Amino acid sequence: MLIDQFPAIVVGVPLVAAALCAIVRNETACWLIALAVAFLSFVGSATMLGQIQEYGVALSYEMGGWAPPAGIELRVDLLSGYLLVLVSLIATAVLIYGRQSVRVEIKESIRGWYYTMYLLCMCGLLGIVITGDAFNAFVFMEISSLSMYTLIALGKDRRALAAAYQYLIMGTIGATMYVIGVGLLFTITGTLNLVDMADRLAPLLDTPAAIAGMAFVVVGLSLKIALFPLHLWLPNAYAFAPSAVTAFLAATATKVSIYLLMRFIYSVFGFGFAIEQTPIPEVVMVLSIAAIFAGSFSAIFQENIKRMLAYSSVAQIGYITLGIALANATGLTGSLVHIFNHAVMKGALFMLVGGIALQIGTVRLSDMAGVGKAMPLTMFGFVLGGFSMLGVPGTVGFVSKWYLAIGALENGWWWVVALLMLSSLLVLAYMGRVIEVAFFRERPEGAPPISEAPKSMLMTAWVFILACIYLGFDTSFTVGVAQQAVDVLMGGAQ
């Protein structure tokens, strides 16, 4: 059946298409290729997810016909299907959104390379999610990371070079730690297939190699996730990358690493060990809460809006990992839902800011005075996105925070709920600052007149803003899939 080939198509086609783009290098042609491929991946991912939901069986694809555990297995279950849909959806949307801003922000001679790298990056991210093999995940991690460093550095802002370099160092260290951890696990289990590894690891969990391996994998992935205090590479990378890259990165890159962390903690090491017997949940919880507050406080003091939103991402990642630490079905549901929700709302916000950057030429808060009057649609979208970040009921932000709060209550952790609610005030402080400047201040005298961002940018951003509200009411997709995926994760533990 054709659907059996989908896992290979979803990651294979972007890889081939990237090579094609590298040969063609004509901007429009590359864009069309990238768009078609991203959309194809999206359709493929959505079809697979629908299939799995319907039949309840994971799809497995044997690379090159070699059967796992010896061969590499591509494996799509509810959880990875959910992430695949997210990544390919965002990739498609950002391509539609980014055409205009890429034209402004990236030199013409390298625009073909931009689409090449974009496709490679997408291929890597999809690959991390789809593979059932620990080492293969490392390979895809490197594909996505290397292309991402390039993407960040493609912009005209020279500070992006330094940011990309730092990201490169940190990303490499993270990946190295991950691969050391996997190596340790390989030495005692003799397998790289995740399902197989989980089986063989079960009797060996209290060996030093397993524990050290776990520590290396968790820290390595924490670096990739940008979990506090390993988040320091993220703000600059987000702030100085071209707008479209930032929107794509913010919505997908860290999410995919969180997925891998969940896989390791819940599926490989297992709930009964990693959660119940080791202090991982406690450590992750402390770090998550620290991330929420440190990220938000830092966001309040940022003058660069993209940097502000980047710090806000650090905080939002804290919410997601908090759900992992809560270690119950409700909290984990909140975490998975927030992966999707945060991608949608932060993607939208970065897209809107990209539009502002295009029109006024900077992303400094002080230059945004009076933008509300000149770009009402953009700023109104920003306000709605801000509501979602705040967690106002009727937006996606509420849904995920709600599940996290209920998850904390199930553990009897009142103080976590209190901190969650308090952190919303900090969100208000930094989002409110932007809204105040944009709406309640006048544009300085003599400032050049500005108008709304190009239609393609504004419309894509607004589709996401509307999705923030639609998915805030109709939670059947996000919560529905997340709950089933949690069953997979928790079920795999017992």
Place this chain on the structure above:
Amino acid sequence: MSSLLFHPALPILIGAFLILKLSGTARSIVLLGAPLVSFAFIWMTADGVILAIPYMEWTLEPFKADKLSRLFATVFAIMAFAGNLYALKQEKVLELFAANVYIAFSLGVVFAGDLITVFVFWEMMALASSTVIFSAGTATARAAGMRYMMVHLLGGVVLMAGIAGEVSATGSIAFTSMLPDTLPRALILAGFLLNTGAPPFSAWVPDSYPEASYSGMVFLSAFTTKTAVYVLARGFPGAEILIFIGLSMIFYGIIYGLCENNARKMLGYSIVNQVGFMVTAIGIGSALAINGAVAHAFAHIIYKALLIMATGSVFYVTGKRKFTEYGGLFRTMPLTAICCIIGGLSISAFPFTSGFVAKAMTSEAAYVGQYYWVWYLLAAGTAGVFLDVGIKLQYFVFFGKDSGLRPPEPPLHMRTATVFFAVLCVGIGLVPQQFYQLLPYSLDYEPNTPDHIVTQFQILLFSGAAFFLFLKYYGWHLVESLTLDLDWLYRVWGRKLAVTFTENSGSARDSIIDDLSKGASATIDGIHHRHGPDGILARTMPTGRMVFWAIVMLAIYLLVDFAFM
């Protein structure tokens, strides 16, 4: 979904957006017409759940009506009409827009059938009302609006935490009556109470409302505290703690009001005082008491708005706010003076005014419910109100020492709005039975009995006598003073405090404030130091530092993992 089209909030909400684009006569028509349409919708609405929307695992009931909600909605619509009339020529479009949005959200709260809908409209109200304050445009208004918004959003956080706990415990989001017997419910109650101006957060009312424009305060006085009374009446009738909270609000308002020199600020204290009566009544919780509370809320919106309109007119024509700058204004503003006196009599529960027919029920409920000490304190509170608003306000503004000011009466639309409410005050007092039919419980109660009237006259006469005796033998030296309130605890970080404490502050107090300010700025500096653009946790990091952290984390994981095995 189509039933949503007849939600009473909708006409006012649409009107709010229309006035952004309109001007001149068209704007006036929308301003005055929208509340009337809304009024019609309110009375077309049948009882029960009109709209239910499935949301997550529950059912939202964004539109649900009964007698209680209809009563509050009715007075909100009347208030919207009179407020818009009073503000008809307000040039700050933003204020009118925000005020009408604010009214629409208040209507949203009173027709909300579940806690989540209440919360959403509750928060939106906070944002819209802050904007009303902001739009006055002065620096002090901006600062006050910011403090106002922070206090309210903090209250919203407490409320949301309570709702989350409640729903998690009961599995239902229905907004029904409950008692504060669990932590979540106590949090919900605390969130609601914050909006009534209950201690220790009373100060936001007199702090922020007077900073709004002459018309802005009229709107503000009516909705936030009264929606809070509404949710308390629906959610926590008979919660005894409310009696104590309500009584403390009554005396807080009187005492601070007596010391206050700023007329508008004094009316802010008076709001806290009046809402205290309602909160007390809700705490008593009997059918008569609840009737008393909501009747009082209804009457209060009208006479308090009347008082604020009258003093607002004085503020509008003279530009001054302080008693010491007023005096003898009845000569040129007789109509305003008469209306203000009617408002003053109403708030003091003078027989045959709206205040009397409303408050009589609360007193009676305290008596019947055998809360005798509450009855005495309520009577004392009534005397205090008379002293405050019934006499002091009128005396120092319109009579007393002649200030030499000869301002004209305010424009026609402002006068009309004021007179309209003055007529309503007297009208309700004269035909109380028609008014009582609107109340949630049908009871047979007659306020205008000789017994009641004589008792009330005694209370009022003696407190009136006290005022004039005091004035004669000691004089009433109103000075520019600052009454210390609990809000300095949270205003400290505003750093503007030292500036505000100019006169009448001893050196000891100065030094305390000084220390506190220093502490606060040290905290902020500390946060800025760590999280600001150059802070250790936020600056562009040298790569080595990041690697250091990665190693630290690895060490921590290895250590704890091995330690716990």
